[in-house]
Amino acid sequence: MEPPTVWTRLRAALSGEQNAETLYAYQRAGGAVHELLDAAERRRFDLAASGTSPFGMPAQVGTELACIWNAFALQTLGDRMLSADETADPATAGFVPPVTFNQVQAYYQDVQRWLAHATRAAHDPHFQPDSPLPAPLPDWSPVEPCPRPHLDAMIAALGAMRLHAGSVINALEKATPEADRGQLAGVRGLFAEAVSRAEYAERMYTPGASQALHEQVEEHAKRAVEALYHAGQVLSYPALHTRQAPRQRPSPGGAGGRAVHVALPGEPGFDPWVMTDPVAAPSLRADPRAREVITEMWALDPDPRQSVALWQDIQAAMARGDVTYGRNGGRLIGHYFCTPWAAIYEAARPVIIGDTPVTRGKRFTIECAAEGVRIGYPFKREVVVGDFKPSRLDYCDPDAPPPHDD
Template identity: 40%
Template sequence: MESQPRFFGRLLALIHGEVSAAELEAYRKAGRAVYELLQRTEDHRLEHKVKGDNPWGVDPVHQAMFLCAWNAFLLQTLGDKLLEADYAADPSTVGFVPPVTQQQAMALYTQVEPWLSRAIQAESNPAYRLDRSVPAELPAWVAAEPCPRPHLEAMLAATRAVRTHAEAALAVFEQDGLPPERQADVQRLRQIFSEALSKSEYAQGLLTGQMPQSIHEVIETHLRTALEGYYRLGQLLAMPELLAAKPDSRRERSAKARTVLPTDPGFDPWVLTDPRSVGRWKADPKARKAIQNLWASDPDPERTLAIQGEIQQALLYGDIEHAGIGHYYCCPWSAVFEVKRPVTLGGVRLQPRQQFAYDVSAEGMTEGEPFKREVMIGDFRPTSEVDYCDPRSSDHRD
């Protein structure tokens, strides 16, 4: 519900460092068209089912409409839930939100209109052709440590909202008479749905009472995985031909993209760092110095970044996932991952359920050891220990 903040609310918001939500409210209001579009989309989908159309046989224009409407819906829903959860957590500052909430909601809302426009174009033009590579990924998550509880509540509420619509779309595929080669695809879709559902339900079970930071991170990781799974699932249900796409060809194309090196404009020195903790390290002078010295000491940064690229590709294609226990304690504070499918990264063969972190360090170079870049397998646990691993400083640990 929209509300004009009173003077006391504005004062509290200022004290808490919150920013105006007026822009977000405008996006929320404009996005109401998304829910109307989703209803029309589901009506079209039902018509095809009543006629007995095979999901693979739906015309490409309607498939494009279904996909674009789904993307707009999930993005709009998550943005709306972020606002609702923040207002519910602190009604006295309705109309204002923390900066991290404003940034995350804006990242979502600004992607809604392009998908909405594409869906409406497809609805009105029988010759429409999608101008975007799909399946698309969700926008980047804004780093916050720990993730604010209202964000967790919002993410959980969003999974509940999209689950019902995902189930309805999946029901279209569960029909008699599909040829055997399509049954395997349906089972794959069910698996994606089941994983998203189990992740969200497990997170819901953890989201109770007062929680330590480590549990915040576990919940956040599970809910992110669930939302990313639902986002991808909706696109596959809309355009089932995407199930036949070969990830390896996309990996090859990604590998050919030019790597941005430390000497290039626009290089991000925090590219190896767990995105959820970047804000913390950027605010730490010792960490900034350590990361600068790390790259200055790396004799082959292209090789270092190539292994990081392999890890990111494995994450994108579902071979690995965030373990939900935070980051490795040593600079550059990389994320800890858990393996879902057998995969080779940095020359190391990894098996399901193994945990690993990307350990990059120049710490041993002062003693004649080579620069270290290792996909390190281990049994990781949350810790408050910090090691800056800076060979140019005698103050390594905190």
């Protein structure tokens, strides 16, 4: 890039933008990732030619390939953000807003780290990265909504990441022997889900959309980028599929975004009222029928960890200031009528609870109910979004059908 003119510097200073010289230096240095990506493709081809199943590749090779993918994905995100900013504001080319500077710098610095890990793995069969694989994406910049060029860049990056991941899954399909087809199905499903998220965000995206639409597309695009980043690591090193996906650190990062640890049923310190509205919990604890029902809810929940994860998402969002308790005229709305009798919350900023996007100003809660489970109805676990009105307490009887099905 040509050195910025005096007028460019003046415009950038007036708009509070930062000199991106360091970012462009990172960009040039990280360009080596594309050569490593080509080398990774050759390594994958050689393994297939030797008859080695992708699910039996040496850990050394798998670690190297996953690290290269991470470097490629982050380099792509950084490059697209710089390019999108240049396109959006050519008058200050070479300078970027502070939020863009911080986000791109975080990507590029991680590129260097993952490139170093890939090189180390190629020479040391015992090497383990400092971040366990599969690793989470770096934190999103703590700005809501994100600048429009960031959204443009995410959509462009999704296309590039999806294209490369698609070539990798095709190679896996060809190289996986019949004995490993069952494992391949799981990896294929992970990739399909990530692609579905990407395509959904891309279909929603419209350049110059209204602010309300921009915020909704942004949340879908972020989740799609995170999903593809994770899927790409698993496609590169299929043995990672058996490891738990990293819980993405919510934006903004820091201690306030970490999930609260919660003891599960059977573990020391387990509290069956943990998800209940703290204001209502004391009176519900004194209700013998409520105590019986909350015990049944946990006993009949096929996956308590998933239920708790929804509550953890809310607690992390509250710690960040993204979510508050819902109020009417300054008074707390209270709790939901069905188990676990959780509080009614309100989104101060757009958030994702589980897989459910909640736009700013919307009220929501969580429902985990065993209603009708003993007579064949499925356990109900969901984020409920809507307008909430006073209602009579529901004990969610496992031996009776839900009221709407009675």
